[in-house]
Amino acid sequence: MKVPEPPERWRGLTAIDGALALIAVLLIVQLWLLSATLESFLAGHRETALPAAFASGVMLFACFGLYLFVEKVDREARKR
Amino acid sequence: MPLFRHPEKSPLWRDEFSIHAADERYVTRRQFAKFLTLASLGMFAGNLWILLRAWFYKKPVYPTTHVASLGEIPVGDVKLFHYPTAQEQCILIRLSVDAYVAYSQKCTHLSCAVYYAPEHQRLECPCHEGYFSVRDGSVLQGPPPRPLPRVVLEKLGNDLFATGIEIQSSG
Numbered sequence: 001m002k003v004p005e006p007p008e009r010w011r012g013l014t015a016i017d018g019a020l021a022l023i024a025v026l027l028i029v030q031l032w033l034l035s036a037t038l039e040s041f042l043a044g045h046r047e048t049a050l051p052a053a054f055a056s057g058v059m060l061f062a063c064f065g066l067y068l069f070v071e072k073v074d075r076e077a078r079k080r
Numbered sequence: 081m082p083l084f085r086h087p088e089k090s091p092l093w094r095d096e097f098s099i100h101a102a103d104e105r106y107v108t109r110r111q112f113a114k115f116l117t118l119a120s121l122g123m124f125a126g127n128l129w130i131l132l133r134a135w136f137y138k139k140p141v142y143p144t145t146h147v148a149s150l151g152e153i154p155v156g157d158v159k160l161f162h163y164p165t166a167q168e169q170c171i172l173i174r175l176s177v178d179a180y181v182a183y184s185q186k187c188t189h190l191s192c193a194v195y196y197a198p199e200h201q202r203l204e205c206p207c208h209e210g211y212f213s214v215r216d217g218s219v220l221q222g223p224p225p226r227p228l229p230r231v232v233l234e235k236l237g238n239d240l241f242a243t244g245i246e247i248q249s250s251g
Contacts, residue, residue, distance in 0.1 A: 020116070034123050039225055060123070064120075
């Protein structure tokens with residue numbers, strides 16, 4: 001038997017999907033940054049390590065912020 | 081957001097296995113977001129590791145090792161030797177009567193052994209056809225991202241000695 005559910009339960013999903021897409025894009029950039037930094041380090045350019053780590057940290061911060069947003073939307077959807 | 085679940089709240093399984101289809105979609109998306117954020121943390125840890133390696137980098141001290149005697153190998157010929165450790169294979173090439181060059185034999189792409197092709201005056205990697213100049217080890221063609229590490233040679237009397245390794249950048 002199908003349990004009827006209010007339509008507002010589905011509303012937060014679009015916002016969550018958008019946040020997930022942004023996290024995925026940030027992750028791809030972070031992956032590229034890691035491989036480029038490693039390549040540069042192995043070639044003897046150690047000066048790139050600090051700005052790369054900083055940029056990666058900023059992206060981690062953004063990912064975590066988006067994750068908190070997903071959690072918040074999820075919690076609000078549960079309350080409905 | 082609380083880090084830990086309150087014990088008096090409804091059990092976790094009731095949230096994770098809801099009878100509503102929409103709730104299930106929320107759960108899968110939330111778990112996926114958590115997974116991606118942890119992957120992001122992993123990438124940051126990797127960058128941090130490189131940063132620590134760069135900060136605590138110490139210039140390696142290379143031993144002085146006898147490689148060959150002058151005139152031991154004919155012009156255009158090669159001699160393989162190990163430097164700086166017994167696991168690192170290198171290649172010594174005699175370009176002319178008194179010109180010698182030596183490089184690490186590991187291709188900078190995927191570490192296959194490179195060999196000398198005298199007819200083309202280059203070092204060739206058979207795995208993915210990466211070619212290096214025999215004059216300076218620079219990349220001529222193929223996927224290798226960096227030139228071959230060059231072994232520093234010194235002539236002492238009638239002998240050739242390896243005294244260090246020069247990491248060359250492609251820039």
